[in-house]
Amino acid sequence: MSTFKQEPHKLLVIPGPIEVTDEVLYANAHPSMSHVSADFIPVFGDCIRMLRELLFTQDAQPFIIAGSGTLGWDQVAANLVEPGENALVLNSGYFGDSFSDCLRTYGAKVDEIVAPFGDAVALSDLEAALKQKKYKVVTFTHVDTSTGVLSDAKGIAAAVKKVSPDTLVVADCVCSVASEEIRFDEWGLDIVLTASQKGLGTPPGLSVLVASQKAVKVFETRATPVTSYYGSWKKWLPIMKAYESGSAAYFATPPVNLIYAFNASLRQITKQSPSVEERFRLHRETSARIKKAAEELGLKQLPVKPSVAANGMTACYFPEGLTAADLIPSLVKKDVVVAAGLHKDYKLKYFRIGHMGISAIDSSRGDVDKVIAALKESLAEAKAGKNA
Ligand SMILES: *Cc1c(COP(=O)(O)O)cnc(C)c1O
Numbered sequence: 502m503s504t505f506k507q508e509p510h511k512l513l514v515i516p517g518p519i520e521v522t523d524e525v526l527y528a529n530a531h532p533s534m535s536h537v538s539a540d541f542i543p544v545f546g547d548c549i550r551m552l553r554e555l556l557f558t559q560d561a562q563p564f565i566i567a568g569s570g571t572l573g574w575d576q577v578a579a580n581l582v583e584p585g586e587n588a589l590v591l592n593s594g595y596f597g598d599s600f601s602d603c604l605r606t607y608g609a610k611v612d613e614i615v616a617p618f619g620d621a622v623a624l625s626d627l628e629a630a631l632k633q634k635k636y637k638v639v640t641f642t643h644v645d646t647s648t649g650v651l652s653d654a655k656g657i658a659a660a661v662k663k664v665s666p667d668t669l670v671v672a673d674c675v676c677s678v679a680s681e682e683i684r685f686d687e688w689g690l691d692i693v694l695t696a697s698q699k700g701l702g703t704p705p706g707l708s709v710l711v712a713s714q715k716a717v718k719v720f721e722t723r724a725t726p727v728t729s730y731y732g733s734w735k736k737w738l739p740i741m742k743a744y745e746s747g748s749a750a751y752f753a754t755p756p757v758n759l760i761y762a763f764n765a766s767l768r769q770i771t772k773q774s775p776s777v778e779e780r781f782r783l784h785r786e787t788s789a790r791i792k793k794a795a796e797e798l799g800l801k802q803l804p805v806k807p808s809v810a811a812n813g814m815t816a817c818y819f820p821e822g823l824t825a826a827d828l829i830p831s832l833v834k835k836d837v838v839v840a841a842g843l844h845k846d847y848k849l850k851y852f853r854i855g856h857m858g859i860s861a862i863d864s865s866r867g868d869v870d871k872v873i874a875a876l877k878e879s880l881a882e883a884k885a886g887k888n889a
Pocket residue numbers: 517569570571572596642644645646673674675676696
């Protein structure tokens with residue numbers, strides 16, 4: 502381990518990017534390497550293997566591609582859904598709108614079930630829709646980062662398997678991988694897509710997607726050509742297989758340094774303490790602490806009930822009479838960076854705190870204490886200012 506320490510900085514507690522460890526940042530500063538060198542090949546290969554471990558899957562196929570989380574939607578739309586085929590989007594916020602938009606861009610016929618604000622789509626509504634029409638894919642947002650709403654991934658997958666077993670279950674887990682429990686094989690998921698900068702604790706720049714063998718087969722047997730060049734699994738599947746088997750292949754240059762950083766983070770997540778399961782528990786505990794503190798400060802949460810509230814972030818309404826301008830800059834002055842609202846209809850009414858990765862699992866850093874203390878002070882100052 503190096504003695505590298507990152508510069509003092511404001512605490513970043515937005516729902517991604519998140520705080521990253523010194524080890525991960527140092528790995529990003531690796532000397533330049535050839536992407537086909539013998540030294541780099543196992544670094545990439547281990548990322549693929551550790552991803553399987555993290556998602557509890559034996560044989561699903563990871564894709565690690567330069568891009569952001571958004572590229573995962575493009576991969577699904579371009580490789581799995583053929584133009585004119587039906588897709589059902591379970592929409593629990595901003596990111597559901599975007600996934601629909603992406604699917605339509607590639608020619609899918611999209612139906613949406615839109616959840617009430619602050620809630621997840623009811624499984625009974627999903628089952629009813631599946632009985633009406635045959636869908637190639639059902640997509641849902643595991644944690645909708647715009648609302649902090651957690652969807653029941655296991656229940657959704659079970660409902661699809663029961664009513665429409667051929668339909669692929671696609672989970673946008675950009676804001677849930679490594680902070681929420683995900684059991685890929687056991688739950689019967691077909692796609693988990695995410696990005697490097699949220700729970701995975703790496704700088705932004707990687708699209709990370711894991712596809713079931715069933716999904717890979719659906720891709721391989723499609724009737725029409727893939728509708729993307731850069732995002733085509735025809736191009737990327739041989740590359741992923743090559744790196745995993747210990748040889749290199751080239752389609753487009755991988756972000757070599759970022760792969761070193763990703764490897765360092767996956768190593769911390771899957772090979773070091775806490776274990777992956779402990780990590781989930783620590784995220785639940787940190788989340789409960791922040792949510793309780795928010796409640797004590799009189800802040801109402803967006804999710805309508807605890808069972809649909811994410812464990813890696815918290816979304817709260819501003820108290821009556823206060824706005825983003827009263828609170829967010831004041832928190833920044835205390836070196837705490839939170840996020841404003843994002844949902845199109847309500848974005849001025851609430852704010853969001855991210856508590857993923859080291860901020861959630863390493864209490865010795867004191868990140869959670871700092872957030873709660875700053876929130877308390879800023880709220881008191883803002884209220885005093887209004888009363889003056
Ligand atoms: C952040 C996020 C995305 C988009 O990821 P980018 O890396 O910004 O492209 C998609 N879905 C969810 C749920 C997210 O939280």
